[in-house]
Amino acid sequence: MQWSQLDAEACSLARTLSIMGDRWTLLILRDCFLRIRRFDDFQARLGIGRPILADRLQKLVAADILAKVPYQERPVRYEYRLTPKGLDLYPVIISLVHFGDQHLAGPEGLPVLHRHTACGNLFDPVLVCSACGEPVGPRDIVVEPGPGGRERSPVPSADAEGA
């Protein structure tokens, strides 16, 4: 399968990864959430090659995750801002960061801490069920075919398990 066909898959994960499943896109988005908005700032902070950065920003704009907005005339210069759709990626970024915090931190401890301004505490993100509010784990879910599903090889069971 080619990468370019991935967005045609009847799988929301595959479709999402067709936009963000590369080496740099999520790092660019991390910086967007840290209020980085300009080409040279992304380039300097990430150490990414300029042609790749230009390509990724253009793709994120095409996907309506970033918007290119002028911040000055003469010469016209643009900056990149998260759209409402882009802001919805926040749980993805936070989940990825939390995994790194849990499992990939060195002996020095966590690189950054997150404080929830609403309650004032340092916190960890927890994924809960929108219906009952209880935490959701891999064994607590059953996957059912939805209206946009297409047939595939059958899956043994819908939940997951470990060792």
Added chain:
Amino acid sequence: MQWSQLDAEACSLARTLSIMGDRWTLLILRDCFLRIRRFDDFQARLGIGRPILADRLQKLVAADILAKVPYQERPVRYEYRLTPKGLDLYPVIISLVHFGDQHLAGPEGLPVLHRHTACGNLFDPVLVCSACGEPVGPRDIVVEPGPGGRERSPVPSADAEGA
């Protein structure tokens, strides 16, 4: 910057992406959560090239996200199972899927639905604060330097915003 240096960054996101920031790894992991465990099953379901699959599985085992366990003797055959560390990736997968459900579903609707077995309802994943239990959005967080942080270019402010 080279990809191989990414895991040395003082950023949990960069470290996580050094393991999973490629085209295929998260798709392999999705199938792991669907109880797919064998080489040929991954290959057939994903349409991934066999050399790449072999490489990614080996890297996931090295990262202690999957474990290679024998399921028969003569000939000895191995299957790949999520470790406890791998199971902790569940929020990442669910967040990615949810983004696709929200923004990338076609007119036919969602490919699959998720039912929470504990409460019996179809649900969406919601990210909440471990301290107060309230939902957390991009504007509700302040980032503070942690013990493992290293200096970087200063960031304008720690929260994010949209258009």
Added chain:
DNA sequence: ATAGTCAGTGCATTTTTAGAACTGAAGTCA
């Protein structure tokens, strides 16, 4: 006139991926 800022583009080199075929150990069929 000269230098500097910012947002890119062009191009040659290196790395990664895609795709198909092949290996090896063992079991099954006739």
Added chain:
DNA sequence: TGACTTCAGTTCTAAAAATGCACTGACTAT
């Protein structure tokens, strides 16, 4: 015995993508 099948990879070549560096173009500052 011999041919065929299963499973988990490996080998090889061609195509695609990333890297690194220099360069352009529109303007401002001195």
